[in-house]
Amino acid sequence: MAQLWGGRFTGETDRMAYEFNASIGFDKRLFHQDIQGSIAHVTMLARQGILTEEEKDSILRGLADIREAVDNGGMEIDESCEDIHSFVEAALIQRIGEAGKKMHTGRSRNDQVALDMRLYTREQVKETDALLKELLQVILTVMEENVETYMPGFTHLQKAQPTTLAHHYGAYFEMFKRDRQRMEDIYRRMNYCPLGAGALAGTTYPLDREYTASLMEFAGPTLNSMDSVSDRDYLIEYLAALSTIMMHLSRFCEEIIIWNSNEYQFVEIDDAYSTGSSIMPQKKNPDIAELVRGKTGRVYGALTALLTTMKGIPLAYNKDMQEDKELSFDAMDTVRDCLTLFTGMLGTMKFRKERMAASAMNGFTNATDAADYLVGKGVPFRDAHGIIGRLVLYCVEKGTSIDRLSLEELQTISDKFEEDIYDAVSLKTCVEKRLTLGAPGPEVMRKVIAEHKKYLMDAEFK
C-alpha cells in the first residue's frame, strides 16, 4: 500500500525500518475514532467553504461505507499500511477517487492521532467508571447484609479490635469511590479537542475549531497547538489512576487470599473463580485473586514507561510518542478484565460467619474495651492499660481468654472488676459501642450505608 509521504524520497525505506516505524499492528484499534474524527473534520471543512458540499457528501459516504465494510467483515484493515490514518485515507481514495485526496486538508497526522487517542481514552475512562460502579454495588450489597457479622480487625496482621464485615468492606467502598472520582476529574480535564492544531503551528485554512470540537462533544478546542500535539498528560493521569485501582484491587485480593487459606477459612471463593492442581487433588486455589494481584505490576509498568518516554521529548511531536499506545492499551485491557473478574468473584464469595466471629472472640480483640471498662470505673487509662496487659499475660499463660475468667480471678488482678465486665467485653458490646462516625457500630454503619446507596443511585460521574 502506498505511503502518504513518498514525494520527497528517492530511495526505498529499509524493510525492517518500515516495520519498526509502522504502528498499524496496534493503532488499528483506533479505526472508529479515526473515522469519527475525519467525519467531524470534513463536515467543518465544508461548512467553512474549504470543501464543496459534493466533496463533503462523497467523503462522508465513503467513510461510512468503509466503516460498515470493516465492521461487517467485508473489508480487512490492510496491515501493510503504515498506520490506521494511512489505511483510512488510502481506502477512501480507492473508493471515491479525487475527492478523497482532499480529506486531509488543514490536518496533520499529529493532531489526528492526538484526537484519536483522546477519543479512545475518553471512552475508556467512562467504561472504567461504569465497572467501578458495578463493583461498588456488589460491595454495598455485602455491607447491607453484614452489619452484624463480627470479625477481627487487624493491625500488623495481628488481631487488634473487633469489627464487622460491613465495616471492613466499607473501607474498600471508600477507595473505589475515590477511584471513580478520579475518572470524573480526568474526564473533565482531558475533554478538549486537539484537532486543528495541525502539525504543530495550526494552519492557514480558516478552520472553525469550536465547531469541530462541538461535533465530537468536547467541552471546547485546546488553546495551544504545540501542546495539543505533544500532550500526553491525560494518559499519564489515567494510567496513574488505573495503577491506583490496581493497588486497591491487589490489597483486596491479598486479603481474600489470606481469608481463603486453610488457616483462616473466613471465606470460600466460588468454584467459578478457583482452579485446581495437576498433582494435589485436594487443592482449590485462588488463582484469579492472585493474578489480579500479579497484574498490578504491568499496569504500574505502563505508567512508569510512559512517564519515562515523555520526559526527554522536546516540543512538539516526536515519534517517541507513538510508544504511548501499546502499553496504554495493555493497561486499559488489563484493568477492565481485572475489575470485571474481581467483581464476579466478590459477588459469589461465601462467608463463614461463625469462623469469623470465633476468630474475633479469641486473640484478645476486646482488650481495649476491657481497659475502657476500668476507665469507666474511675481508673486512669494508662493504669487500666497496664492492668489489662497483666490480665492478658495471665490468660496467655493459662491458655484462656478474658471473658472465660471467673470474677474471683479477675479481682485478683483488680478489685474494680464487677459482674458487668462480661457484658462489657462481649463481642456484641465491643462492636455496638463503637459509634463514632466511620466506626463499625451498627447504628452509625447503617447511616453510612444509606449515604452510599444515595450516591450509587445518581447518574455517571458523581
Ligand code: ARG
Ligand atoms: N503513528 C503515529 C503515532 O502514533 C501517528 C502520527 C505520525 N506523525 C508523524 N509525523 N509521523 O504517533
